[in-house]
Amino acid sequence: MHLFTKDKAFYRQFFSLLLFIALQNLVSYSVSLADSIMLSNYSQNALSGVTQANQVQFLLQMIVTSAGEGVVVLASQYWGKGEKKPIVPITAIGLTVAFVIGVVFTCVVSLAPRQIMCLLSDEEAIIREGVDYLRVIRYTYLFYCLSTVILASLRSVESVRVGLVIMVMSLFVNIGLNYCLIFGKLGFAQMGTTGAAIATLAARAFEFVASCVYLFLMDKKLRIRPKQLFRFDRALNHDYAKYATPVMLAGASWGVAMFVQTAIIGRMGTDAIAANATVVSLFGMISVFAYGAGNAAGVITGKLVGEGDDRKLREYVRSMQGLFLVIGLVTGAALYLLRYPILEFYHLETKGAHDIALQFTTVLAVTVVGTAYQAPCLGGIVRGGGHTKFVFYNDLIFQWGVVLVLSALAQFVWKLEPVWVFLCLKSDQVLKCAVAVYEVNSYRWIRHLTREPAAE
Numbered sequence: 001m002h003l004f005t006k007d008k009a010f011y012r013q014f015f016s017l018l019l020f021i022a023l024q025n026l027v028s029y030s031v032s033l034a035d036s037i038m039l040s041n042y043s044q045n046a047l048s049g050v051t052q053a054n055q056v057q058f059l060l061q062m063i064v065t066s067a068g069e070g071v072v073v074l075a076s077q078y079w080g081k082g083e084k085k086p087i088v089p090i091t092a093i094g095l096t097v098a099f100v101i102g103v104v105f106t107c108v109v110s111l112a113p114r115q116i117m118c119l120l121s122d123e124e125a126i127i128r129e130g131v132d133y134l135r136v137i138r139y140t141y142l143f144y145c146l147s148t149v150i151l152a153s154l155r156s157v158e159s160v161r162v163g164l165v166i167m168v169m170s171l172f173v174n175i176g177l178n179y180c181l182i183f184g185k186l187g188f189a190q191m192g193t194t195g196a197a198i199a200t201l202a203a204r205a206f207e208f209v210a211s212c213v214y215l216f217l218m219d220k221k222l223r224i225r226p227k228q229l230f231r232f233d234r235a236l237n238h239d240y241a242k243y244a245t246p247v248m249l250a251g252a253s254w255g256v257a258m259f260v261q262t263a264i265i266g267r268m269g270t271d272a273i274a275a276n277a278t279v280v281s282l283f284g285m286i287s288v289f290a291y292g293a294g295n296a297a298g299v300i301t302g303k304l305v306g307e308g309d310d311r312k313l314r315e316y317v318r319s320m321q322g323l324f325l326v327i328g329l330v331t332g333a334a335l336y337l338l339r340y341p342i343l344e345f346y347h348l349e350t351k352g353a354h355d356i357a358l359q360f361t362t363v364l365a366v367t368v369v370g371t372a373y374q375a376p377c378l379g380g381i382v383r384g385g386g387h388t389k390f391v392f393y394n395d396l397i398f399q400w401g402v403v404l405v406l407s408a409l410a411q412f413v414w415k416l417e418p419v420w421v422f423l424c425l426k427s428d429q430v431l432k433c434a435v436a437v438y439e440v441n442s443y444r445w446i447r448h449l450t451r452e453p454a455a456e
Contacts, residue, residue, distance in 0.1 A: 003318055003319065003321075003322045004318075004319045004322055004323075005315045005316060005318070005319040007312075007315070007316075010315075010316055010319060013300060014296055014297075014300060014319075014320065014323070016160075017158065017160055017292075017295070017296035017299055017300070018289070018292050018293055018296045019292075020160035020161050020163070020164050021155065021160055021163070021292040021295045021296055022288045022289045022291075022292030022293075023164050023167075023288075023292075024151075024160070024163040024164040024167050024292075025288040025291060025292055026285065026288040027164065027167035027168050027170070027171050028167050028170075030171050030285070038178050038179070038182050038183075038196065039182065039192075039193065039196055043129075043192065045123075045125045045126055045129050045270075046129045046192055046193045046196075047274060047277050047278075048121075048123075048126045048129070048270065048273045048274050048277050049117075049121075049125075049126045049127070049128070049129025049130035049131075049132075049133060049193060050129065050130065050133050050193060050196060050277075051273075051276070051277035051280055052117065052120040052121050052126060052130050052262060052266060052273070052277075053116075053117060053120075053129075053130035053131075053133045053134050053137070054133075054137075054280075055120060055258065055259050055262045056105070056109060056116060056134065056259075057137065057140075057141075057144075058255060058258055058259075059252075059255035059256060059258070059259055060101070060102075060105050060141055060144070060145070060255070061144075061148075061255070062251035062252065062254050062255035062258070063101055063248055063251045063252050063255060064098050064101050064102070064144070064145045064148050064149065064251075065148060065152075065251060066244070066247040066248040066249075066250060066251030066252070067094055067097045067098055067101065067145075067148075067149060067244065067247075067248055067251075068094060068098075068148050068149045068151070068152030068153075069152065069244075069247050069251075069298070069379075069383065070094060070097075070240060070243060070244020070245075070247045070248065070388075071090055071091060071093075071094040071149060071152050071153050071156060071240075071244070072152055072153075072155060072156040072295075072298055072299065072302065072384070073243055073244065073247065073298070073302060073383060073384060073386065073388060073449065074086075074090050074236075074239060074240060074243060074244070074449055074450075075087040075090050075091070075153060075156035075157070075302075076156045076157075076298070076299050076302030076303050076306065076384065077302045077303070077305055077306035077386070077448070077449050077450045078090075078306065078450055079156060079157050079158070079302075079303060079306065080302065080303035080304060080305065080306025080307045081306045081307065081450055083450070084157075084221070084222060086233070086236060086450075087153065087156065087157065087222060088222060088224055088228050088229075089228075089231060089232055089233040089236050090153075090236055090240060091149070091150075091153040091222070091224065091229070092228065092229040092230070092231065092232060093232065093236065093237055093240045094149040094152065094153065094240070094244075095146060095149050095150070095229060097149075097244075097248075098145040098146050098148065098149040099142070099145065099146065101145050102141045102142035102143075102144070102145035102146065103142065105138075105141045106138050106139070106141045106142060109134050109138040109141075110138055113130075113131045113134040113135060113138075114127065114131050116134065117130040117131050117134070119259075119263055120259075120262055120263050120266050121263075121266035121267075121273065122266065122267060123266075123270055123273065126266075126270070126273065129193050132192075132193045132194050132197075133193045133194070133196065133197045134197075135194075135197075136194055136197035136198055136201060137197045137200060137201065139201055140200055140201045140204040140205075143204040143205050143207065143208040144204050144207070144208075146208055146211075147166075147204070147207045147208040147211040150211040150212070150215050151163040151166075151211060153215075153222070154214075154215070154219065154221075154222075155295065155299060156299065156302075157221045157222060158299060159219065159221060162211075162214050162218075162219075166206075166207055166210045166211060166214070167207070169206065169210065170203045170204075170206050170207045170210075171203070173199075173202055173203045173206050174199050174200060174202070174203035175199075176199075177195075177198065177199035177202055177203075178195070178196055178199045180195075180199075181194075181195025181196070181198055181199055182195045182196050182199075239449060243386065243388050243449060244388070246388040246389045246391070246392040247383065247388045247391070247392070249392050250388075250391055250392035250395045250396070253392070253395055253396055253399060253400070254395055254399060257399040257400065257403065257404060260404055261403075261404070261407065261425050262276075264407055264408060264411050264421065264425070265418075265421070265422075265425075267411065267412075268411070268418050268421070270350075270353075271350055271352035271353040271356055272353075272356055272418040274350075274353040274357075275353050275354075275356035275357035275359075275360055275418070276360065276422075278343065278357045278360075279357060279360040279361055279364060282342065282361065282364070283364055283368075286331055286334075286335050286364070286368060287331075287368060287371055287372075287375075289327050289331060289372070290324075290327060290328065290331065290368065290371050290372035290375055290376060291375060291376070291379075293320075293323065293324055293327055293372070293376040293380065294375050294376030294377075294379045294380035295380065296376075296380070297320050297376050297377075297380030297381050297384060298379070298380040298381070298383060298384030299384065300316060300320075300384070301313070301316075301317070301380065301381050301384035301385050302384045302385070302386075304316065305384075305385055305386060305446055305447070305448060305449075306448075306450060308448075310446075313446075314443070317381055317440065317441075317443075320376070320380075320381065321373070321377065321440065324372055324373045324376050324377065325369075325372070325373055327372045328368060328369035328370070328371065328372025328373055329369055329372075331368050331369070331372055332365045332366060332368045332369045332372075333365075335361065335364060335365040335368060336362065336365035339358060339361045339362065339365065340358075342361070343357055343358060343361065356418050356419065359418070359419040359422070360418075360419065360422050363419065363422055363423050363426055364426070366430075367426040367427075367429040367430055368429070369430075370429040370430035370431075370432065370433050371429045373433055373436060374429065374432040374433045374435070374436040375429075377436035377437075377439075377440045378390075378391050378394060378432065378435070378436050378439070378440075379391060381440050381445070382439055382440060382445040385445040385446050385447060386445065386446065386447025386448070386449050387444070387445035387446075387447055390439065390445065394432070394435055394439075398428040398431060398432055399428065402427065402428060402431065403424065403425060403427060403428045406424040406427065407421055407424040407425045410424045
């Protein structure tokens, strides 16, 4: 029995999905990265304020991405069985959930922008910058939610190139407007933080319009028409609620936990906040292949479970685990070797902030190896196989029972240096590996979620 399969079709499928999903995620993160790098050249407080404010976006992202993953978990199994018809009402359910999430987040941020920022930091200058950003960025939430679920539904039927193309065009929109609006170029007024928010709003609106155009006018696999999205199937509604709810709860739990983590870092002083601002965007960039591998694994696993090919499923699962480890080791080594030149892109104003950022980056270079293995194993294979509750409970235990307890003690009781607090915040990325090894190789996670006969 070999660790890596000799089936060339597996590698074509896996790397094709990985490449396009990872590049899509990379470009999507680049929208935030462009804001961070350009704002770091404008003001360190602006960079810190926007990064803290974007924890709301991160919470939203975790929840709505989970709503999209709920679509993928169900739809990919129907796709594996060769049944397309149920995927349309499943997409409709996901879009309805996304719409509600987007409206709720928009309303909450509209009502209490300053209160939210005060939870994340006690530095007045950073709070002001964050409030200015939130007043505009709140209008992006609904666009982002809907386009995320549309692209997830397309991913479930292995249409991944369109997401990459849309994100690349969106990035150019964002960078161009950032240049004009942050610094006041080409006749535009210098708007700083507000300008960055307006640029992101334009980019998110573009993503939504482009996703709709492709889904309704160009897609040849699902052939969805707008009126179909208002027709619901009671049985599929039940299935989505049953299997997607744990995924969304896991995303919400993770997002809230990250919100709390940011609040902890927000009490370390301006240098630590600025350092964290750099590594947050950096981590998003370097982890795209790890999470892209998870997305690819979810689609492949769901499709194979739908096909009912147990032998091939086990063979592919072994191979994917080996590839996850390779991705982690390469990513960690690259980050460690390139940590100095990478940080030069960020014009941090103090030596203290630069030194802390360097320490944080070194921690990430180690923990990303664990991230690259456990995240796609649990969030990709186990979740894609249908055992969504396990991932939720596992995240709940590690985030709230281990990470937040250790980091809060390290910061507020033991008064440790920022690097040790940051290490506590990332400790679950390594600890979860033991759970991932056991659970994935137990194959208890295989769940057949499709209905017989196919839903009408």
